[in-house]
Amino acid sequence: MKIEGSTALVTGVGAGNLGHHFVQHLLERGAKRVYATARRPENVDAPGAEVLQLDMTDQRAVAEAAVRAHDVDLLINNASVNVPGLTFTDGDPDLIRRQFDTNVYGTLAMVRAFAPTLAANGGGAILNVLSAAAWSTVDGLAVYAASKAALWSMTNSLRGELAGQGTLVSSLVFGMASTPVMTALADSIAGPGALAELMTDPGVIVARALDGLEAGHTEILADQLAVDAKAALSGDEKSAYRALSEEYSIPR
Ligand SMILES: NC(=O)c1ccc[n+]([C@@H]2O[C@H](COP(=O)([O-])OP(=O)(O)OC[C@H]3O[C@@H](n4cnc5c(N)ncnc54)[C@H](OP(=O)(O)O)[C@@H]3O)[C@@H](O)[C@H]2O)c1
Numbered sequence: 046m047k048i049e050g051s052t053a054l055v056t057g058v059g060a061g062n063l064g065h066h067f068v069q070h071l072l073e074r075g076a077k078r079v080y081a082t083a084r085r086p087e088n089v090d091a092p093g094a095e096v097l098q099l100d101m102t103d104q105r106a107v108a109e110a111a112v113r114a115h116d117v118d119l120l121i122n123n124a125s126v127n128v129p130g131l132t133f134t135d136g137d138p139d140l141i142r143r144q145f146d147t148n149v150y151g152t153l154a155m156v157r158a159f160a161p162t163l164a165a166n167g168g169g170a171i172l173n174v175l176s177a178a179a180w181s182t183v184d185g186l187a188v189y190a191a192s193k194a195a196l197w198s199m200t201n202s203l204r205g206e207l208a209g210q211g212t213l214v215s216s217l218v219f220g221m222a223s224t225p226v227m228t229a230l231a232d233s234i235a236g237p238g239a240l241a242e243l244m245t246d247p248g249v250i251v252a253r254a255l256d257g258l259e260a261g262h263t264e265i266l267a268d269q270l271a272v273d274a275k276a277a278l279s280g281d282e283k284s285a286y287r288a289l290s291e292e293y294s295i296p297r
Contacts, residue, residue: 046170046213046258049075052116056101056155057124058083058091062224063174064123066251068094071119074255080114101151111158118169119258120159122152125174127189129230130297141188148192149199156203160212168211170258172265173200177220177274181286185234185295204263215263217254220270220286222247234293243270243289 053071058064058081068081068091081091082099089096099110101124125148128140152173163169178190179197197216204214221227223244231240245268257265266272270286277284283291 046119046261048119048255048259051076051119051169052078052080052114052166053119053121054080054082054097054110054114054117054159055121055123056082056099058096059085059088060090060225061247062226063222063247063251064121065089065091066247067121067123067254070248070251070255076119078116080110080117082110101155102146104154107154107158111162114159115162116166117159117162118166120155120163120169120171121174122155122171123174124151125189125192127186127226129189129295130185131188132297133187133191135297136188144188144192145195148189149195152196153199160207160210163207163212164210168213170213170215171203171207172254172258173203173214173216175200175216175218177218177268177271177284177286179218180271180274180278181284183287183290185290185297213258213261213263215258215265217250217257217265217267218271218275219245219250219267220274221245221268222250230295234295240289240293 053076055064055067068079071079072093079094080097081089081094082097083089084100086096086098100106175197176193178186179193183190200216221244224247250267253267254265274284274286
């Protein structure tokens, strides 16, 4: 997938977050057009991008976005929700459902709406943003982790389903990036700056993601926590990501 000259759509763009960095880097690498989408477009500061209002749990809004952005050949499903502290056994069932509605079914709605567009535009690529939590049970992020695990499996199936139309389906996996939301969470559980060394700059994560897409990689492990979490799946040692969640507990 060549970024230069591509037309990309990014979900979940907000102040200083990963989506924001995706938009900036895509434009810097010469994307022809970038649609920066958000539930609250007033939070989007993306000079050079076309800003669209989009809640991906709203089927009609997703369908309208696909009509408007009919020239897209790179879909970046970055948006997600995370309710720290939510548990399966006593968490609010509506909040549990909302995490799956957004992270799994919202992403699926985007893929289904844009797959014909990608096919019409030569195949292109889809990048689904996962998390090391997909591979690691994490205290305090249980529901989020399960939704990302489902998204990992779904992404792997989509790869096969869309191969025939020439669409590269790739996943981006990483543990911790210093976005405003993650920095606030880390500071609140471990103390200000205590986890800073484990966090990767979001611009670096995005650069690795786009390099991976350009190289045709189907799974992009963008930090050491992700590499370690995947390796831990096949061993008896707990991952560093899980160890972190045991050391610094997230309040319910
Ligand atoms: N930062 C990390 O350390 C880290 C680690 C692993 C994976 N990730 C993943 O990286 C991605 C970006 O994370 P981030 O740190 O940049 O967090 P973030 O700032 O919370 O970004 C998530 C974005 O998704 C949007 N969103 C939520 N529900 C939506 C919906 N129904 N429709 C459209 N947009 C919706 C949010 O918009 P609102 O502002 O309107 O809620 C927000 O802009 C996420 O997929 C996250 O799971 C992050």
